[in-house]
Amino acid sequence: MQPDLLPGTRAASVLQNLRHHSPLVHCMTNDVVQSFTANVLLALGASPAMVIETEEAAQFSPVASALLVNIGTLTAERRGAMLAAIHAANESFTPWVLDPVAVGGLAFRTQFAFDVLALKPAAIRGNASEILALAGEHSAGRGVDSADDVLSALPAAVRLAQLTGAVVAVTGERDYITDGENAWRVDGGGLLMTRVVGTGCALSAVVAACCSLPGERLDNVAAACRFMKRAGEQAIAASRGPGSFIPAFLDELYLLNAGELA
Numbered sequence: 001m002q003p004d005l006l007p008g009t010r011a012a013s014v015l016q017n018l019r020h021h022s023p024l025v026h027c028m029t030n031d032v033v034q035s036f037t038a039n040v041l042l043a044l045g046a047s048p049a050m051v052i053e054t055e056e057a058a059q060f061s062p063v064a065s066a067l068l069v070n071i072g073t074l075t076a077e078r079r080g081a082m083l084a085a086i087h088a089a090n091e092s093f094t095p096w097v098l099d100p101v102a103v104g105g106l107a108f109r110t111q112f113a114f115d116v117l118a119l120k121p122a123a124i125r126g127n128a129s130e131i132l133a134l135a136g137e138h139s140a141g142r143g144v145d146s147a148d149d150v151l152s153a154l155p156a157a158v159r160l161a162q163l164t165g166a167v168v169a170v171t172g173e174r175d176y177i178t179d180g181e182n183a184w185r186v187d188g189g190g191l192l193m194t195r196v197v198g199t200g201c202a203l204s205a206v207v208a209a210c211c212s213l214p215g216e217r218l219d220n221v222a223a224a225c226r227f228m229k230r231a232g233e234q235a236i237a238a239s240r241g242p243g244s245f246i247p248a249f250l251d252e253l254y255l256l257n258a259g260e261l262a
């Protein structure tokens, strides 16, 4: 069964909150998407900061509005820095978000992702293959890309939310967002979003920003998904391919307006 669509009025009020609070997002993300992620946050009105040295990361996560932990290019050194940042975030009640890039196939990152599930992420955002793997199920992921149907991963997302207390967003052709009890669906976007690198990673940074806002965390995470899908479909209409999509996408994020979302 399909969950209901997130009402536009809820997405609209989260957008207003995002612009009002301009959350400072501590991004510990992969080497491929640093600049794109920062630009997506800035276009939406949030503030990115990429702080990765262990000592600084533990100092920064308590003063940031939210922390993003993305394991796309995890190394042994980054593992230590991420753990320090997560522990410091938890001590200061800074919400943190896990993006389990390519979890399942590779042992080192998979063990890390399983380990940090116990450290109370506020949200987890991944594609269908990643969410299936993180829930301990068979998945057909191909590197960082999903090869599983997103609706088939919804029960895994629900179980993962129940197990961890996180809001889980599983994304793809449609996005599903659940806290283990209730769920929203978000439609929109388009295939071109998978032909540029970093849309998923940047979405996870937006999820982190939205986790710091007042209101229901389930609605806030679903709204983050809605912002990206809406800007994605608008940008696809305005572009010829991946090259022109990226600047169009940043423009559409910047131009998103609460009245239209509502």
Ligand SMILES: Nc1ncnc2c1ncn2[C@@H]1O[C@H](COP(=O)(O)OP(=O)(O)O)[C@@H](O)[C@H]1O
Binding pocket: 126, 127, 128, 144, 145, 146, 171, 172, 173, 174, 175, 188, 189, 190, 191, 193, 194, 198, 199, 200, 201, 203, 225, 228, 229, 232
């Ligand atoms: N087939 C699709 N149709 C429409 N939107 C999509 C499709 N696949 C992914 N998206 C969108 O692209 C963004 C990245 O999602 P996804 O590809 O699932 O993450 P990842 O890049 O981590 O694999 C999300 O906003 C998602 O809704």
Ligand SMILES: Cc1ncsc1CCOP(=O)(O)O
Binding pocket: 030, 032, 033, 072, 073, 101, 144, 197, 198, 199, 200, 201, 202
């Ligand atoms: C290509 C690649 N390789 C390691 S991380 C990464 C980026 C993945 O980005 P996304 O998950 O947003 O597609």
Ligand SMILES: [Mg+2]
Binding pocket: 101, 102, 126, 127, 144, 200, 201
């Ligand atoms: Mg990803």
